[in-house]
Amino acid sequence: MIAPDRPRRSALYMPASNARAIEKARTLPADVIILDLEDAVAPEAKADARAAAVAAVKAGGFGTREVAIRANGLDTEWGADDLAAIAASGADAVLVPKVSSPADIEACEGALRSAPASMQLWAMIETCSVVGQLGAVAATARNTRLSLWIMGVNDLAKEMRAKLTAERTPFLPALTLAVCAARAHGIAVLDGVCNEFRDLDVFRKEAEQGLLYGFDGKSLIHPDQIAPCNEVFSPSEAELAQACAIIAAFALPENAGKGAIRVDGKMAELLHLDQAKRLVAISEQIAGFS
Structure with a gap:
């Protein structure tokens, strides 16, 4: 699948277990809303969050925003049920975590066999093992739903045992390689989150770095990050x-x-x-x- 060419300046994660957050998401100027079933949801709340995310998508009201649901990994006890529910949800995309190889994309593709042809498959790029296989993973877009990557620098830092500084120096090679592989195969690619949501000057500098490296936009963890992100990734x-x-x-x-x-x-x-x-x-x- 070739990524639809549309603005994806800002992609805001919202916990699917939080009804107030989902309602607020319908009013926010983010280009993409990601209803999260993974990191933002406690294990005991996973099933309820899945049902809430599907209900929210079916209820609509998100306007021009793309709506994706981030599933738990297929290697978890929730992953298969997540993908089955998302396939029938009407969401624009399903975002899958910790993709490490072409086989992971193919497994997700198989799990989404019943989904409408228009449903996109998005993947988190956040493991050490995927860095050496970026080209091979991107190439699966030729015959799967894969259309977009989101960098997961926090998880990559954890696996690498590297320090996540404002300059993100240890991760710059991986960021560059990801952008190159994505562009080579027609995949859109978003930069990872900035953990600093109180100091928007710090956030803006990281967003500008992402723009410099060629990213289409950036994933976000707080609504206050939307406005500066949209500004940075909009044409001047x-x-x-x-x-x-x-x-x-x-x-x-x-x-x-x-x-x-x-x-x-x-x-x-x-x-x-x-x-x-x-x-x-x-x-x-x-x-x-x-």
Whole structure:
């Protein structure tokens, strides 16, 4: 499955066991809401949270937001029941944790056999073992529902026994490799959460780092992170103006058939035209969300 090309600047995790949080999610300006059955839910509340997530999706009211449900892993006592319930929920996507190999994607694909063709499979990239297999895992998108990755840097730090600093230095190679593998196979890719939700300056710097590395957006743990995240991952006025100028210049009769032209004193090639068209399209969709 090729990832639908739409804004995914902000993806907010909300515990599916918290009815008030789910109701609030319907009013928040996040592009994606992830109803969480995994980390945010205690073992004794898993079954009730699953039922609540499915009921929330069926009730609707999320507007233009994509709604995903994060399941527990298939290797847990809840995973199979989670995927069976999510398959019939009407959610836009199911997010599965701790994917480590192509076999994990194939197992999830099999468990979702009864789901509508439109349901996407999203995967958490958060284990040491997956880092060396990113290309192989991404390649399964050719014949499965896989369409998006979300980085799980906290879990990766735990497995690596590495320190999670503001610069995220130990994880930068994995972040780069994940973006490259995702782009090579048409998968959207979101940066991991920032644990600092009180200091939004710290959060903004991490979001800007994610933008620099090529991520489509970022996963979030608190509603206060939505506004700065949307701002960072939205095209700026200057970027949009430049994109429009490139599109207009290539549309001129005298530039028909040319592979490279000069726009505002800079060289622009057809690849820049493609980038400009995508940026404008995303900007128009963002405006439609407002």
